[in-house]
Amino acid sequence: MTEIVTNDLPAPTTAYDVENAVLERYKAGAREAQPALCCPTEYEGGYLEGLPQEIIEKDYGCGDPTRYVKAGETVVDLGSGAGKNCYIIAQKVGSQGQVIGVDFNDEMLRLAKKYQDEIASKLGYNNVHFVKGKIQDLALNLDEVQRWLEKHPVTSIEGIGALEAECARLRVESPLISDNSVDVVISNCVLNLVRSQDKQQLFQEIYRVLKRGGRAVISDIVCDEDPTPAILNDPELWSGCIAGAFREDEFLEMFEQAGFYGIEILSRQEEPWQVIDGIEFRSLTVRAFKGKDGPCLERNQAVIYKGPWKQVLDDDGHTYERGQRMAVCDKTYKILTDANGPYHRDLVPVESYQNIPLEEAQAFDCQRTGIRHPQETKGLDYRVTVTNEGAACCAPESCC
Ligand SMILES: C[S@@+](CC[C@H](N)C(=O)[O-])C[C@H]1O[C@@H](n2cnc3c(N)ncnc32)[C@H](O)[C@@H]1O
Numbered sequence: 001m002t003e004i005v006t007n008d009l010p011a012p013t014t015a016y017d018v019e020n021a022v023l024e025r026y027k028a029g030a031r032e033a034q035p036a037l038c039c040p041t042e043y044e045g046g047y048l049e050g051l052p053q054e055i056i057e058k059d060y061g062c063g064d065p066t067r068y069v070k071a072g073e074t075v076v077d078l079g080s081g082a083g084k085n086c087y088i089i090a091q092k093v094g095s096q097g098q099v100i101g102v103d104f105n106d107e108m109l110r111l112a113k114k115y116q117d118e119i120a121s122k123l124g125y126n127n128v129h130f131v132k133g134k135i136q137d138l139a140l141n142l143d144e145v146q147r148w149l150e151k152h153p154v155t156s157i158e159g160i161g162a163l164e165a166e167c168a169r170l171r172v173e174s175p176l177i178s179d180n181s182v183d184v185v186i187s188n189c190v191l192n193l194v195r196s197q198d199k200q201q202l203f204q205e206i207y208r209v210l211k212r213g214g215r216a217v218i219s220d221i222v223c224d225e226d227p228t229p230a231i232l233n234d235p236e237l238w239s240g241c242i243a244g245a246f247r248e249d250e251f252l253e254m255f256e257q258a259g260f261y262g263i264e265i266l267s268r269q270e271e272p273w274q275v276i277d278g279i280e281f282r283s284l285t286v287r288a289f290k291g292k293d294g295p296c297l298e299r300n301q302a303v304i305y306k307g308p309w310k311q312v313l314d315d316d317g318h319t320y321e322r323g324q325r326m327a328v329c330d331k332t333y334k335i336l337t338d339a340n341g342p343y344h345r346d347l348v349p350v351e352s353y354q355n356i357p358l359e360e361a362q363a364f365d366c367q368r369t370g371i372r373h374p375q376e377t378k379g380l381d382y383r384v385t386v387t388n389e390g391a392a393c394c395a396p397e398s399c400c
Contacts, residue, residue: 021238050122054115062220063189068186074097086099086128087115090123100177137205139177181211186217189219222245227245252286269282298361302350329364
């Protein structure tokens with residue numbers, strides 16, 4: 001087998017059919033549990049108790065992204081396999097939430113659906129749907145494509161054109177997953193399996209389907225150095241979650257390039273899962289948020305970075321100096337102080353004393369000095385005097 005590989009950009013391509021290798025390996029994994037594909041993983045307690053043994057055994061995950069979802073949320077699971085993550089999340093999001101498992105493998109989809117009624121009757125509700133799609137093309141419903149192909153078998157070049165036109169129509173008119181429709185996208189050990197040339201589009205798709213303020217929580221296999229050509233050239237290693245693994249620094253950069261903010265490593269397996277030619281492969285769970293675009297409006301807000309670092313830099317290049325009240329626009333203030341967001345624990349919010357209604361707010365001056373003077377917060381006319389006169393000084397509970 002010849003390999004066309006470079007370790008530099010553009011992404012390496014492989015001479016074998018990656019998708020087919022992955023499809024065949026996980027069809028086999030749906031039929032029979034494959035111990036070689038298992039990376040030991042601990043799931044948050046209690047949620048596995050009511051699940052059928054077959055679903056538990058045919059687990060090919062490498063982390064636990066399910067612990068980061070909340071009641072009432074709509075969650076998409078990319079590469080849902082036997083459905084274990086979906087069924088755990090079904091319990092966490094409750095009857096008001098929704099779970100959509102996406103996989104392109106009919107056998108895995110059949111296995112995931114096999115116990116759906118049984119689990120729903122135990123829970124008392126059914127909030128899980130399994131759909132057929134490629135995770136790098138979440139707008140295209142592959143069941144619809146299949147139905148179309150049965151009526152219009154492709155036997156000519158013109159037929160290919162007609163199929164492409166139908167796929168384009170389906171993406172627009174009946175997308176499998178709509179823009180801005182999902183609170184959380186999770187995935188457990190699947191992104192690495194996508195072809196190198198499709199990986200950038202995969203991150204763009206995750207971004208597209210998330211609502212503003214939504215988040216991705218992804219567990220995947222990463223490596224500390226670029227895989228060698230020999231590793232990349234091995235279809236078994238690709239479908240075994242090794243050859244397509246992201247280099248750990250590049251994995252985080254992929255989120256950044258897609259427009260995410262607040263990107264954070266939530267867990268990193270200490271001991272490598274596998275070591276090949278000295279290259280370490282281990283599981284990493286990363287969270288990243290969507291929603292930092294939009295106008296910058298001035299409402300005289302500031303934040304104080306608590307430390308311990310001397311200064312930190314956000315994804316838009318704003319620097320926050322420890323202990324300084326840094327001026328921020330309204331949009332950034334909301335992101336930084338959001339109790340469900342990634343930053344609020346590290347910052348003290350400083351609101352303006354005068355409320356500036358959003359509709360009256362002027363554009364934030366991005367050229368201004370980074371530090372907000374206290375008089376900007378309080379107003380130039382602020383002349384209040386408050387003393388402790390009359391208070392019982394140095395009583396045990398007083399502040400002197
Ligand atoms: C390693 S298994 C992980 C399954 C599941 N997340 C778990 O934790 O057990 C990978 C799954 O992703 C599916 N898959 C791989 N590449 C895919 C793609 N490009 N689009 C959709 N599904 C894919 C496979 O069919 C398989 O079910």
